[in-house]
Amino acid sequence: MKFIAKAALASLAALAASTAFAQDKDLKVGAIYMDAQGFYAGVRKGIQDGAKDAGRKLEVIETNAQGDVSKESSFIDSLISAGVQAIIVSPVSADGSFRAIRRAHDAGIPVVCYNTCLSENDMKDYVSAYAVGDPYQFGHKLGDAAADYFLAEKKDAPTIAVLNCEFVEVCVTRRKGFEEALFAKVPNAKIVDNQEGATLDKAVSVASTMLSSHPDLDAFFGEAGGATLGAARAVKSQGRVGKTVVFGGDMTTEIAQELADFSVIKAVVDISGQGLGKLALTQAINSIDGKPPADIKVAYDIDLYKSAEDGKGWLEAHADGIP
Structure with missing residues (x-):
């Protein structure tokens, strides 16, 4: 022994x-x-x-x-x-x-x-x-924020165009979360267009074409950072400020500046x-x-920014410009 x-x-x-x-x-x-x-x-x-x-x-x-x-x-x-x-x-x-x-x-x-x-x-x-x-929660938080915005603006049948990054599955899931949260609160909302526009230059071009095709468009959903910023730039260049707003993903310095301005971008969901x-x-x-890890997936927090003050706060916290 x-x-x-x-x-x-x-x-x-x-x-x-x-x-x-x-x-x-x-x-x-x-x-x-x-x-x-x-x-x-x-x-x-x-x-x-x-x-x-x-x-x-x-x-x-x-x-x-x-x-x-x-x-x-x-x-x-x-x-x-x-x-x-x-x-x-x-x-x-x-x-x-x-x-x-x-x-x-x-x-x-x-x-x-x-x-x-x-x-x-x-x-x-x-x-x-x-x-x-979680990409579903990513989209769901933003869809919920969009729904609250439309309700506050008394728009019960808003039209939305999507600039997507759906060559990766995670972006498809983001859209599903966005749509389910949006339609739960604003059932008459309608997705009128959905095209790829993940990079900034392409997003500006595609969003501009969408605005021409849908002159009464109420909002864009940008599934990623390039899409979000591209949509905002298209809205400004096409003279649509005050008519078309943007909800998007992925915070950057330029997106935070647009949120702080609050004339076009109304909410951004982000993973650091x-x-x-x-x-x-x-x-x-x-x-x-x-x-x-025992479970392969290891979760990380998702943040929602939905005010001018949130945009200014992000800029202060990321003075080096790196998200």
Whole structure:
């Protein structure tokens, strides 16, 4: 019995020493951003700040996939070859990004998604953690704010156009949340147009065309930051201030300035890029240490800004302009 007890104690000591060694070793993590500005600039800063605060020597190898599946895939292969211990990524496409993420998983590298991810089944098989603000709640909060605005303005049948980013599933879910909250309070509201306009330049162009096609349009819903700001600029350039308003997602300095002005943008729902980046890095380190979350999805808070004062407050809190 003494021999067994000593053996057990020795095993526990070896395990503790092994764990301590694992948590002291240098780390190398890959990070892929879908863009270089706005929300993704915030994610990048969050990851970089998290690396400084990790209490361990941590190298981050990073790139901007520019919304291109092939670039994303090529960089994941480079990260595998570089011997990273985890990869943090917001997949460009649930279907198109799948194979590269599977290659990383098969190479023994934990993959942590943020903001977007693979399908539910593929995520369970190939992803270690998913740091995300619930996209349904994201849209639902904004739809609720839009409904309150229309009720206050005594508009019981408003017309809304959507500028979408629905090449990623998360944006489809945002719209579903928005529509369900809106129609619950304003059942006669109508979505009269829905077109892709995720980047700023395209959003301005598409929104301008929508305003020409729907001269009595009451509002835009921008599913992401470029769409939100693009819609606001189109409203101003087309002389529609006071007639068409904007509800949108993803706070940036320019969007906060528009909200503070409060002539066009009336509400913005947001997930902090910096906060989500730090959360994703934490999950990557935990996965490297053999402690992935019990539930793959790790929730992050969603914020709603719906007044000029909210816009001014955001600007004060983000003097560096990074969301």
